[in-house]
Amino acid sequence: MTVNTSVTADHNAPAITRQLAEFVANHPSKGWSDAVEHEAHRTFLNWLGCAIGAARHEAVDAALAATQMLQPAPQATLAGRSERVDMASAALINGISSHTFDFDDTHLKTIIHPAGPVASAIMALAEHQGSSGRQVIDALVLGIDVACRMGNLVYPEHYDRGWHITGSTGTLGAAAACSRLLGLNAEQTTMALGIAASQPIGLREQFGTMTKPFHPGGAARAGLMAALLAQKGFTSSARALEAPRGWAQVLSTKYDWREAQDELGQRFEISFNAYKPFACGIVIHPSIDACAQLRAQGVKAEEVEKIELRVHPLVLELTGKKEPQDGLQGKFSVYHGCAAGLIFGRAGEEEFADHIVTREDVVALRRKVQAVVDTSVREESVYVTATLKDGRSVQVHVEHAIGSLQRPMTDADLEAKFHNLADPILGESKVESVLDACWGLGQASNLQVLLKQLAP
Amino acid sequence: MTVNTSVTADHNAPAITRQLAEFVANHPSKGWSDAVEHEAHRTFLNWLGCAIGAARHEAVDAALAATQMLQPAPQATLAGRSERVDMASAALINGISSHTFDFDDTHLKTIIHPAGPVASAIMALAEHQGSSGRQVIDALVLGIDVACRMGNLVYPEHYDRGWHITGSTGTLGAAAACSRLLGLNAEQTTMALGIAASQPIGLREQFGTMTKPFHPGGAARAGLMAALLAQKGFTSSARALEAPRGWAQVLSTKYDWREAQDELGQRFEISFNAYKPFACGIVIHPSIDACAQLRAQGVKAEEVEKIELRVHPLVLELTGKKEPQDGLQGKFSVYHGCAAGLIFGRAGEEEFADHIVTREDVVALRRKVQAVVDTSVREESVYVTATLKDGRSVQVHVEHAIGSLQRPMTDADLEAKFHNLADPILGESKVESVLDACWGLGQASNLQVLLKQLAP
Incomplete structure (x- = not known):
């Protein structure tokens, strides 16, 4: 080297x-x-x-x-x-x-x-x-x-x-x-x-x-x-x-x-x-993924006493904002990301809207999230422990977050993400044409078919 | 501090x-x-x-x-x-x-x-x-x-x-x-x-x-x-x-x-x-100034055996090009700058034209210029010793080059420089109007009088 x-x-x-x-x-x-x-x-x-x-x-x-x-x-x-x-x-x-x-x-x-x-x-x-x-x-x-x-x-x-x-x-x-x-x-x-x-x-x-x-x-x-x-x-x-x-x-x-x-x-x-499944910096994807997995395992926000994360150092360096005031700041808050993962099971653009980031139950849950840096944890991983009010403890270890090279988004995942993003702007049928044009791009004689679909 | x-x-x-x-x-x-x-x-x-x-x-x-x-x-x-x-x-x-x-x-x-x-x-x-x-x-x-x-x-x-x-x-x-x-x-x-x-x-x-x-x-x-x-x-x-x-x-x-x-x-x-009297980086102005002073003292290019400079370190770092191939490279050559100063007594844009930088007598003279770094010499200064073929030695010490804060260009110097630059593009009479508009700028209700003179 x-x-x-x-x-x-x-x-x-x-x-x-x-x-x-x-x-x-x-x-x-x-x-x-x-x-x-x-x-x-x-x-x-x-x-x-x-x-x-x-x-x-x-x-x-x-x-x-x-x-x-x-x-x-x-x-x-x-x-x-x-x-x-x-x-x-x-x-x-x-x-x-x-x-x-x-x-x-x-x-x-x-x-x-x-x-x-x-x-x-x-x-x-x-x-x-x-x-x-x-x-x-x-x-x-x-x-x-x-x-x-x-x-x-x-x-x-x-x-x-x-x-x-x-x-x-x-x-x-x-x-x-x-x-x-x-x-x-x-x-x-x-x-x-x-x-x-x-x-x-x-x-x-x-x-x-x-x-x-x-x-x-x-x-x-x-x-x-x-x-x-x-x-x-x-x-x-x-x-x-x-x-x-x-x-x-x-x-x-x-x-x-x-x-x-x-x-x-x-x-x-x-x-x-x-490609990101979540509409925020990649370093908090394992944490969101883990909290969505908690939700899939039946954990409900109102049952939670606290959520403890062990994370890579970059997580707090980049996304350590404890009290985000709006959607943009929410993207730099692993605490909000975890709250979104547990409450909604996803963290698309909607879950970073201003009114979600400041919603009472979301704020309450994110304040129960604690994160500590562990230099032995890799960037694509996280260890999460949820302690419930009834004393139970649920642990999730994400080795590779969804969207990583080891667990990539499928083509269908990408299409679904595209629809979520573009349907509100262009409408669903236009979006279907755009998707077709994207997959066929390498064979297209020019970009006109694609481009003419891009205006609302 | x-x-x-x-x-x-x-x-x-x-x-x-x-x-x-x-x-x-x-x-x-x-x-x-x-x-x-x-x-x-x-x-x-x-x-x-x-x-x-x-x-x-x-x-x-x-x-x-x-x-x-x-x-x-x-x-x-x-x-x-x-x-x-x-x-x-x-x-x-x-x-x-x-x-x-x-x-x-x-x-x-x-x-x-x-x-x-x-x-x-x-x-x-x-x-x-x-x-x-x-x-x-x-x-x-x-x-x-x-x-x-x-x-x-x-x-x-x-x-x-x-x-x-x-x-x-x-x-x-x-x-x-x-x-x-x-x-x-x-x-x-x-x-x-x-x-x-x-x-x-x-x-x-x-x-x-x-x-x-x-x-x-x-x-x-x-x-x-x-x-x-x-x-x-x-x-x-x-x-x-x-x-x-x-x-x-x-x-x-x-x-x-x-x-x-x-x-x-x-x-x-x-x-x-x-404001620069010479059309190149400021660090070689003392050297050009000194060589123009040699010329003013009667030294002629054909009499010169060698010219020795003691310069601030930046001079060679920025303008140490020994064999410039064209006008642009000439601006990064203290050697060419000295040759121009001694041959022409000036170093405007014309003296950095391609055909001047490659002219036989100019090249010959610049090859007689030697520069050594002396950390005790300040950026605005230079010590120059010309050794002539007849054995005579002429020394010039420039403490502050022309164009420095200690020896500033006068308003008339600036106007002369402006004419040299702009006359070939706009013609002399238009340039006079532009100069008037520049000096009166602080009182002008808008820039129109100035701007309409700027096209050739």
Whole structure:
């Protein structure tokens, strides 16, 4: 392992900017297994459902209103809305909406949500260009590979330092995907990655505000523009990712160059993408899952004396909010997540509505939840003990939460999730057509059939 | 001094995001001395001259071509060009052109070029809004104050780590300026600063490529959009600048909070702004100045055996390129700078043209220049010894280079520089009108008189 964790500059880093650019420009169309191909369709479908579902959220309204101050040309579709905007603004807004519910995909090795930046940029550019579905899937697989490999390269130090890794790697992924879609050669793609490298977006301090979903949206926009700039001859450093004052070394003190190189073109990071059953950060999914299992075992909220969790340290670091005041804050509260799991048996977007998070019985139950950090518990696990008023004790150990790679959402699960998100916006029959178009994307001659269904 | 240089998070940082936002929102119009007011006009004028001068550069052509893919609405003027684009794109492109020649202003404490991000955002927004010249100057002083104070707060560690501090602080300055121009209240301005904080732009690895001037342009665009987003209700962390996972602590291990607070509203950082007599990085100005002084003393290039420099360490770190291949690389070569100073007695944009940098006599002379680092030499100084073929030795010690705060460019110097830059683009008589409009900006009811002169 050549993991560098020192603060001394590495002047001999391999030329990963060029290597990744050559890969993106030259890898054969559909140059991967059927499993990878299918995962790409699942990733796209899950991303689109999330983007449609949040289309009427006030964060999306606000972002659209700001964008409309620019009087944008009607080049591209917004998921779940009737307005049209220029393609860069569409990348921004679809990226925001796809992450607003914290319900999108997760590359579990790095906690990157890769589709937000990458697919949002692709759909906007592909619409304007008339790209084929084949080109879209190719760009998606390759763009996500670049984002997630760069994430692997700096994770976890980069994230621990405070970068929202979805946005900081997302500009690179979006630039790679759009370079592919534009048909840029390796040299131009190198320039696009370089331009994008200077625009890492996202501080973790923003978690719990609209600026968190802004990160994938901003990354999508910046990556798309980086590719357009490179196409027009704009230049950047060809060592922007690896140089001593380049992306990895400035944004992290850990960088393992081999993550960019090993099995490139053979192992695809999209294979490690997972989809959330619950509309919140992945770290509390085991806890919600466990509480839903308590409910399935017959435990009722009114019987509970206390619920004790033993959790991975990140759970309290990311989602330790004891007294959430609204739905958004509820997503950063393992206590609310457990209450929702036990009371409702699920934690979709509805269970994070303001009126649920502040409902008396929900508040009462969450105050009975206690969590302690146990460094021996892995991120995908939790140990839960419910003590009941009658003295009984019920224990649940979740080894792998639903939605993990070990217990993945099925295609039917993903469709059900899509319906829950999109039916209220588009109506059920339109949603059926959209689902068909998503599954058939790789064969579509262009995106028109899909896109024309996306307005309410 | 409460300078924190440890890597342990500071959880008790003062609320500087709010403090700066309150300052920007509430400080009285023209609430500063006549000297500050005049410096603001000098800053604007110098920025505009640089932006006009580079209007036909291929970096600007490429950026405009990429932007035109979005079919932008003709909302705002581009300095020195006849095309019109939306205001956010105008902020981007004017920001790029103003820094393309490396000839813009420098806040000497931090090597920030503050006008690029701040003035570029202001002019675009002010045009679209019909703001008065008074509002423009107010926004400029306050926006530059925010950018440079945040720079002081993290300098030099942040810069040493590899951030191009012009872009990383520029988003904050542009957001502050545009918030003021939009009349946002303190709460909205806090949100705008927060949105901007998640978008630091610029790695030093890009020096010598078009992406270097992209940094102030991108910062201008991002800051303008952050203010528009905040106006429309988009939210961010109110502690985005100071929190453990906020701007300062993620982007630097040194943060001196008092730089954001001390004498706020009394000391204005624009007072420490300087203007370049030479079209390249400020660190080699003493060397160029010294070589021009050698020339003034009668030393001729053909007499020179060797020229020895003793320089501050940054000179070789930033501009140590021994064999520049074109004009852009020439700007990062103290060797070429010295050759230009001795041969031409100046180093404007013309002396960094490709054909000059590769001209035989220029190349021959630069190869006779040797530089050694001397940590006792300050950044604004240099010791130069020319050894002539006849055995004579001529020494020059520059304590403060022309263009420094101790030896500032006069108003007449700035006008001459403006003519050199803008006359080839706009013609001399139009330039005279532009200069008049710049000096009278604080009294102008709007920018129309100025703006209508800016197209060739």
